[in-house]
Amino acid sequence: MIRLRHETPREWVALVERELVAFLQDHAANEQRVSRAALTLAIQHPERETLVRELVDVSIEELEHFRQVLGLLEARGAGLGRDHPDPYMRTLMKQIATPDREEWLLRRLVLFAIVERRGYERFALLGEHLADAQLAAHYRELARSEARHQALYLRLARQYFDGARVEPLLDRYLDLEAEAMRAQPLAPALH
Numbered sequence: 136m137i138r139l140r141h142e143t144p145r146e147w148v149a150l151v152e153r154e155l156v157a158f159l160q161d162h163a164a165n166e167q168r169v170s171r172a173a174l175t176l177a178i179q180h181p182e183r184e185t186l187v188r189e190l191v192d193v194s195i196e197e198l199e200h201f202r203q204v205l206g207l208l209e210a211r212g213a214g215l216g217r218d219h220p221d222p223y224m225r226t227l228m229k230q231i232a233t234p235d236r237e238e239w240l241l242r243r244l245v246l247f248a249i250v251e252r253r254g255y256e257r258f259a260l261l262g263e264h265l266a267d268a269q270l271a272a273h274y275r276e277l278a279r280s281e282a283r284h285q286a287l288y289l290r291l292a293r294q295y296f297d298g299a300r301v302e303p304l305l306d307r308y309l310d311l312e313a314e315a316m317r318a319q320p321l322a323p324a325l326h
């Protein structure tokens with residue numbers, strides 16, 4: 136498992152509990168975004184068969200997460216919120232932009248591995264500390280899935296690109312990600 140360089144403080148869980156519907160709406164928005172991002176990567180690289188197959192599966196799984204979170208919202212008498220942009224993700228995507236198609240693939244694979252790792256960290260925190268036992272169990276389950284996605288993105292990066300390119304990027308992006316996370320005010324949001 137990748138080691139993140141900024142740890143989410145425990146107070147974050149209390150914020151989520153206090154504004155659970157807002158958090159679930161943000162979580163739902165994130166699930167549909169990562170589903171679309173995985174599908175986009177797949178269709179932009181049709182020549183890479185393993186990548187296509189695995190990322191189509193990831194995209195479906197993220198969409199299933201989206202549906203599950205929608206169910207959690209409906210159970211609380213709520214629905215989806217407005218899909219406003221995620222500043223953390225926007226900052227990171229801007230920092231890794233490049234016109235080179237292959238380099239762009241490599242960079243997104245490495246970044247997405249780290250973002251999935253962040254999802255794992257935060258879902259695991261909820262799984263451990265939420266007072267609502269059923270919701271906590273749900274987040275433990277989601278955490279397992281994000282851990283798998285983290286490993287998958289990293290495996291794809293290492294399969295298609297030289298380790299000499301992957302490892303320094305991973306190191307650099309872990310710093311970028313920690314910085315982007317630290318820059319976010321602590322909020323009832325996934326990032």
Ligand SMILES: [Fe+2]
Nearest residue numbers: 166196197200
């Ligand atoms: Fe997910």
Ligand SMILES: [Fe+2]
Nearest residue numbers: 251280281284
């Ligand atoms: Fe994921």
